[in-house]
Structure formats: structure tokens, C-alpha cells
Amino acid sequence: MKRCAFLLLFAVAAHAAPPAEWMGTPGARAEYVDEPVFGGRVALYRAGPAEAKTVVLVHGLGKPAARDWSALIPALARRHEVIALDLPGFGHSDKGNHHYSPDNYVRVLDAVVAKPQRFTLVGHSMGAAVAIAYAAAHPERVERLVLLDPACHGAQIPWFLLSLPVTAFAVATRTLGATPLRAALPLAYRHLAIDRDYLAGFMAPYEMRGSMRAVMATARALPAAIATLDQRLGEIRQPTLVIWGEKDALLPVGSAWRLMRRVPHARLVVLAESAHCPHEEAPERVNQLIAEAMAG
Numbered sequence: 001m002k003r004c005a006f007l008l009l010f011a012v013a014a015h016a017a018p019p020a021e022w023m024g025t026p027g028a029r030a031e032y033v034d035e036p037v038f039g040g041r042v043a044l045y046r047a048g049p050a051e052a053k054t055v056v057l058v059h060g061l062g063k064p065a066a067r068d069w070s071a072l073i074p075a076l077a078r079r080h081e082v083i084a085l086d087l088p089g090f091g092h093s094d095k096g097n098h099h100y101s102p103d104n105y106v107r108v109l110d111a112v113v114a115k116p117q118r119f120t121l122v123g124h125s126m127g128a129a130v131a132i133a134y135a136a137a138h139p140e141r142v143e144r145l146v147l148l149d150p151a152c153h154g155a156q157i158p159w160f161l162l163s164l165p166v167t168a169f170a171v172a173t174r175t176l177g178a179t180p181l182r183a184a185l186p187l188a189y190r191h192l193a194i195d196r197d198y199l200a201g202f203m204a205p206y207e208m209r210g211s212m213r214a215v216m217a218t219a220r221a222l223p224a225a226i227a228t229l230d231q232r233l234g235e236i237r238q239p240t241l242v243i244w245g246e247k248d249a250l251l252p253v254g255s256a257w258r259l260m261r262r263v264p265h266a267r268l269v270v271l272a273e274s275a276h277c278p279h280e281e282a283p284e285r286v287n288q289l290i291a292e293a294m295a296g
Contacts, residue, residue: 018031023073023082024073025073028047028073036107037088037108037111038088038104042093042112043092043093045085048080049079050081052081054119054120055076055080055083056083056120057127058124059084059087060125065086065090066084068124076290085109085113087130102133102226102229106133110137119142121146122145123148124149125151128150129150129151129229132152132233135236139238145240146240146241146243148243148277149243149278150259230262234264237265239293240266241269241293242256242268243278243286244270244271245278246271246272248274249275250276251276256270
């Protein structure tokens with residue numbers, strides 16, 4: 001009897017929807033969607049009026065996946081349908097030792113965001129690399145592109161070296177807890193208050209089973225995959241807004257100018273007091289810029 005009850009509870013938990021309250025928006029909803037690339041489930045989040053123009057948000061390597069956008073979603077959802085997802089290997093999506101590359105994430109994104117047919121695509125850091133690859137592969141679906149501190153080959157970063165500290169950091173975080181995070185987060189944030197509660201929220205995703213393995217698998221796939229993006233930057237035909245934090249110590253803002261020379265219809269906005277995560281440090285300004293881009 002106890003075993004049957006346990007199995008029943010396990011089955012219910014396995015099919016329960018991922019949490020949606022973090023979006024801070026009335027009527028926000030979340031669901032698990034099957035994806036055919038890795039054969040798992042993706043946590044998909046929606047907020048705002050379904051009949052409005054749609055903006056799709058793609059997170060980067062850090063913080064808890066789609067919750068990376070928690071400061072933007074409430075304002076965006078007042079006028080737009082907002083779709084966010086936990087990429088496979090992150091957040092509440094299934095995890096494994098897979099080849100988590102931007103190209104594979106493009107295939108996942110196209111499968112799980114079947115509707116609407118056209119949308120504004122927003123990506124941060126690694127998520128911006130996914131957005132670039134998606135816009136090049138599916139130009140008919142992307143109305144406009146917004147890139148925040150994008151990780152791409154145009155930035156001329158030695159990605160084979162960058163993957164090493166990411167992997168080492170993942171191991172150190174698993175072993176030492178929040179200590180490596182406390183040391184590394186100032187590289188990503190300029191003014192955001194990093195207190196005990198923030199660290200606890202940041203650490204929570206890494207404590208999920210399989211999270212560290214997924215982070216390391218993603219880091220291993222990045223160097224070769226991102227190197228090919230340089231050839232695709234010239235294929236971007238959509239109006240493109242590039243937002244970059246001037247104080248970014250991970251991807252220096254000087255890289256933005258090299259990127260701008262490669263993307264034909266791009267506009268650059270540099271936020272003077274932000275670092276690698278302007279959507280967290282200056283959410284009101286970033287929301288304003290996204291709204292202006294979508295209205296244009």
C-alpha cells in the first residue's frame with residue numbers, strides 16, 4: 001500500500017506543471033512541453049494577453065534559467081504576450097549529459113514555440129547566441145531581434161579558454177557552495193545587491209539533480225558552436241537592437257562595435273552603469289528599449 005501511494009505521488013509530481021508565480025503577473029501559466037531533440041521535457045512559461053504581439057525570451061548560462069527575466073516580465077506582459085523557457089539542462093527542464101549547443105537549442109526552440117508564427121526574439125549572453133542562430137535559420141519567424149551582451153564569435157573572445165573556468169566554476173560551486181558565486185558575481189553585476197537571499201536564490205537551480213552536469217556539458221559545447229556564428233552574423237536581416245553593459249567584465253563592450261559591423265540592420269545602446277546583466281541591473285530601461293523596438 002505504501003509503495004502504491006509513493007508511486008502515485010511520484011507520478012503526480014512528474015506531471016505537475018512547473019511553478020509560474022515567479023513571473024509576478026496575474027494569469028501567468030506554465031507547462032511542460034515535450035521536445036524531440038533530446039527526448040525530454042521543457043518548462044515553458046507564458047504571461048500577458050495571448051492576442052498581443054509576442055516576445056520570446058532566451059536565457060543565458062547563469063542564474064536560474066527563465067527566472068533570469070523575472071524583472072522584465074511584469075512590465076512586458078502588460079502589453080505583450082511573453083513566452084520564456086528553461087532551456088534543456090536548466091531550471092525545471094529535463095537534464096542530461098547531452099550536446100547542449102546553440103544549434104540544438106535552436107531546434108528545441110522551434111519545436112516548443114510552435115505558435116505564434118512570428119515574434120520578437122530576445123536573448124542574453126549564451127541565449128543571444130541561440131537567438132542569432134535561430135534568426136539566421138528561421139528568418140520567417142523572427143520579426144525583430146534583441147541581443148543583450150551577446151556571446152558570439154564577433155566578440156573575439158577565446159571561447160576554448162572561457163569554457164575552462166565555467167567548468168571549473170561548476171565543480172567548485174558543487175563542492176564549496178556559494179563561496180565561488182560570491183567571488184564571481186561582481187564580474188556580472190555592477191550595482192545589484194548580492195545578499196544572502198540573492199545567493200540562496202542563485203544557488204537553488206544548481207542544487208537540482210543533474211544541473212552541474214548540464215552546465216558543464218553546455219560549456220563544453222560552446223567554443224566550437226559559437227565560432228561558427230561569426231559566419232552567420234551577416235545573414236541577420238531583421239531589425240536588431242543590441243544592448244550592452246558598459247561595465248561588463250565578462251564580455252567587454254568593445255566587442256559590441258565589432259559585432260555592429262557584421263550585423264546589417266543593428267542599433268547599439270550602451271548602458272553606462274550596467275555590467276553583464278543589464279536586464280537585472282536596469283530593468284526599467286531595458287523594458288523601455290524593448291517596447292520601443294517592438295513599436296517601431
